[in-house]
Amino acid sequence: MKTLGIIILVLVILLFSGLAFILTRSPEPEPVIDPSAPGVHYYEECDYKGKHMHTNEAPSEIDASFKSVRVTDDFAVKAISTTGEEVFIKGPSIVKCTPFKSMEISYY
Numbered sequence: 001m002k003t004l005g006i007i008i009l010v011l012v013i014l015l016f017s018g019l020a021f022i023l024t025r026s027p028e029p030e031p032v033i034d035p036s037a038p039g040v041h042y043y044e045e046c047d048y049k050g051k052h053m054h055t056n057e058a059p060s061e062i063d064a065s066f067k068s069v070r071v072t073d074d075f076a077v078k079a080i081s082t083t084g085e086e087v088f089i090k091g092p093s094i095v096k097c098t099p100f101k102s103m104e105i106s107y108y
Contacts, residue, residue: 035052076089
């Protein structure tokens, strides 16, 4: 009977230790994007702030809200503003503080 109690105690300790480990793990940091990488860089906020996203795949479509975009050489973007207007951006070019809801990326 004493052995069964010890086994149960060890299992409870292992269970709580595993649970504590899972709950205290920190999330993995987001990868840092090289701001000089070729492609299209877009940001959640004005003035290139907020979450920085990047793609160098063309043709591709991005369905994400963003307010600043930087297009490097050899890329072109057809962005749709939140008011439904189409904006064409040919690299190298920048647009900031304009709310967009999606874009199509291509080479030119």
